Amino acid sequence: MNxxxxxxxxxxxxxxxxxxxxxxxxxxxxxxxxxxxRSFGTLFVFILSAGEIYTTFTFLGGSGWAYGKGGPALYIxxxxxxxxxxxxxxxPAVWRYAKKHQLLSQSDFFTKxxxxxxxxxxxxxIGIVAMVPYLxxxxxxxxxxxxxxxxxxxxxxxxxxxxxxxxxxxTTISGVHGVAxxxxxxDTLVLLVVIFLGIYFxxxxxxxxxxxxxxxxxxxxxxxxxxxxxxxxxxFISTVLLTALGFxxxxxxxxxxxxxxxxxxxxxxxxxxxxxxxxxLFVFFVGFAAILTVKPALEGAEVDNALLELSVQxxxxxxxxxxxxxxxxxxLVPGSMLLMTSSTxxxxxxxxxxxxxxxxxxxxxLAKYLVPIVAxxxxxxxxxxxxxxxxxxxxxxxxxxxxxxxxxxxxLKRNPITxxxxxxxxxxxxxxxxxxxxxxxxxxTLLPFMPQAVQDLNVGIVAMILNLIVTFVVxxxxxxxxxxxxxxx
Numbered sequence: 001m002n003x004x005x006x007x008x009x010x011x012x013x014x015x016x017x018x019x020x021x022x023x024x025x026x027x028x029x030x031x032x033x034x035x036x037x038r039s040f041g042t043l044f045v046f047i048l049s050a051g052e053i054y055t056t057f058t059f060l061g062g063s064g065w066a067y068g069k070g071g072p073a074l075y076i077x078x079x080x081x082x083x084x085x086x087x088x089x090x091x092p093a094v095w096r097y098a099k100k101h102q103l104l105s106q107s108d109f110f111t112k113x114x115x116x117x118x119x120x121x122x123x124x125x126i127g128i129v130a131m132v133p134y135l136x137x138x139x140x141x142x143x144x145x146x147x148x149x150x151x152x153x154x155x156x157x158x159x160x161x162x163x164x165x166x167x168x169x170x171t172t173i174s175g176v177h178g179v180a181x182x183x184x185x186x187d188t189l190v191l192l193v194v195i196f197l198g199i200y201f202x203x204x205x206x207x208x209x210x211x212x213x214x215x216x217x218x219x220x221x222x223x224x225x226x227x228x229x230x231x232x233x234x235x236f237i238s239t240v241l242l243t244a245l246g247f248x249x250x251x252x253x254x255x256x257x258x259x260x261x262x263x264x265x266x267x268x269x270x271x272x273x274x275x276x277x278x279x280x281l282f283v284f285f286v287g288f289a290a291i292l293t294v295k296p297a298l299e300g301a302e303v304d305n306a307l308l309e310l311s312v313q314x315x316x317x318x319x320x321x322x323x324x325x326x327x328x329x330x331x332l333v334p335g336s337m338l339l340m341t342s343s344t345x346x347x348x349x350x351x352x353x354x355x356x357x358x359x360x361x362x363x364x365x366l367a368k369y370l371v372p373i374v375a376x377x378x379x380x381x382x383x384x385x386x387x388x389x390x391x392x393x394x395x396x397x398x399x400x401x402x403x404x405x406x407x408x409x410x411x412l413k414r415n416p417i418t419x420x421x422x423x424x425x426x427x428x429x430x431x432x433x434x435x436x437x438x439x440x441x442x443x444x445t446l447l448p449f450m451p452q453a454v455q456d457l458n459v460g461i462v463a464m465i466l467n468l469i470v471t472f473v474v475x476x477x478x479x480x481x482x483x484x485x486x487x488x489x
Contacts, residue, residue, distance in 0.1 A: 005150040007321025008328060012166060015185055015332060019170025019178035026177065030364035033175030034104050034344045035258040040180065042265045047183045048176070048256050048337075049269065054190060054279070055334040056141025059327045060304045062280055066287025067294075068303035070223040072231035073284060079240045081274045083247030088270040090248060092263035093411050105341070106254040106403075107349035113410045114419035117353055122423060123403065124349040126430055127251035128342050130399035132378055134250070135338045137396075139164065139382040141304070142331035148308040149324025151317065160382060163332060164375045171336040172371045176259060179336045186329035191279065193326040198282025201289035201310060209285070216291055223291075230444075234456040242460040246401030252334075252341035286310065339378075343370035395437055398460030402429035402467050418475040425471030432463035 026032055040048065058076075065073035094109070101112050106127060111120030142163045143156030154162075170178040206212035217224060226233050248254065260266065290306040294313070298306060311323045347367035352358050358366075406422040409415055417425075435441065436459045443462055444455035 002151055002153055003316075003318040004321035004324060005153045007318055008146060008150060008324045011185070011189070011325035012162070012328060012332075015182045015329060016166050016170055018181045018185065019336075020173050022170075022177035022181040023174035028175060028364075030344070030348065030360065030367060031102075031104060032177075033364065033368065034340065035255060036176045036180070038099065038259060039261050040259040040265075041261055042268045044180050045256070045260045045265045046269050046272065047187055048180050048259060049253070049273075054187070054330065056138050056145075056327065056331045058280065058283060059190065059194070059330040060141050060144065060307060061137075062283040063287035063290070063307040064304035066284040067290050067298065067306035069231065070220070071225045072227075072236060073287070075236050075239050075243070077277065077280050077284070079243035079247065080277045080280075082240065082244035084270050084273040084277070086244065087248060087273075088267055090408070091257055091266035091270075094248075094254070094257055094407075095260055095263050095266065097411075098258050104255075104258065105345055105349060106249075106251045107345055109254070110403075110406065110422075111349075114406070114417075114422055116419035116423070119419055119423050120349055121353055122426060124345045126399060126402070126426070128345055130396045131251060131338050131342050132381060134396045135335055135342075135374075135378040136382045138331040138335040138338070139378060142328060142335075143382075144305055145308060145324050145327035145331065148305055148312060149320050149327070151312070151320075157383065160379065163328065163335075164379060167332050167336045167339065168372045168375045171339050172368050175340055175368075176255075176337070179333060179340070180259075182329065182336070183333050186326075186333045189322075189326045190330060193323055194279055194282045194286075197307070197311070197323070198285040201293075201314070202285055204314070205289055205293050212285075212289060216288060219292055229452060230456060232452070232456045234453045235458060238456075238458040238461040242401055242458050242464070243397050245404045245464075246397045246460075249400045249403040249407065250396075251345060251400070252337045255341050255344070256337070283307075339371050339374055340367075342374045343367045346370055346374070395433075398433045398437075398458075398463060399430060401460055401464055402426050402433070404464070405468055405471055416475060417471055418478045420478045421471045421473075421475030424474040425467040425469075428470045429463045429467030432466055433460060436463075 026037075031037055036044075062073065062076050065076065097103070097113070098109060101108075103109055103112060105124075107120040107124040110123045111117055139160050143160040146154055146159030146163070147156040150159075170182070174181075202209045202212040206215055213224065226236055248257070257266070286307045290310040294306060294309045298309065308323070308327070311320050315323070344367045347363050347370060351366060352363050403426065405425065406417055409417045436446070441459070442455075443450070443457050443459055446459075447454060
């Protein structure tokens, strides 16, 4: 056993200890297990949100896209900042409504807002399906991180199994409290590691940041800019818009919102989070530094390993272990929140709907028992899939962003959307996403006769446009029909 593996296992055990210990002194009913009894202050909500935002995607996907895609990777820096600005107004409204009606999940929100259990069931099913690729993303990253950082001492598959067992244990026992405490460890370690690497590599290998970018531009002209076709400026804008709107429509992110003890928490965090987003710059610097220094060149899904490969060739074993531990925690923390949210939605928003006689204790226990089952399902897809980390995330974003119109319009004094309209719009949006994902289609292949600006649009945005059209048409029709019935009555 080398020193890198010892360091990684040490951080895993520390996280497992704090995750389990977090339940002490708490009665773990469903509200306490899922949303912490709505008791988290500004710091804990900040850390919990950061734990979900800065994931394996940030650690490996951001550097991997900088290495493999160049300029288009910068979309990752933009969309978070826009989402944080939106959160200043959106999240307090969501929290107030959820607090007033004692809601525990995103599906509860839709069910109550539109007085439609069917809509709540639909949102649950879509949310769970969307969270599976997000969880797969974390597990794929975990396997790569531990395998490479341990110098092959543990295979990727074995690492994934160990990580899943650990996260299933503390999630089942402590719920969101365990997630919050492991987030504290993760954020501290990731912050130190990423900033150090982002400064060290450009200076060590190139003499400075400007020299690094000059060398890349000389070796790969145009690589640092947006291309004229494909991932062009139109793709960039539509992808930033898609991911910014979908940022808080993830079911597990929605759940984190409900943990806050008051609405002021969100306004304070909205001010700080854009600054925290700057950490991504250091992730990009690592990816850019790897372009001319990692040999042989990485291809396909292997581009996600750029940060790790460069670290292995640059540092002693023990420090690579520290980097690997940071990456490991980037997978465990959001993974636990995804497991918990999926299990809660299956238990409360599916099982309880179809079996209303189930007691609160039965629903709560079922949610906890489902954690390892959902973990095993995600393991199956982890070992079957082959997409890159960013591709997996974008697919999930395309799915959950279809919820955005129904959420936002529900806060208007006169909501123009009916429950039938919301249902129909979401279904159409999801069908477009499903078809394009399964058939590997893009707007360019679907509409080759359209101008390049249209062909380059992110297909998720196209799906949401169709979603909006169907939503408003169906809503107008059903409102008119309801009005006619009232006149007849």
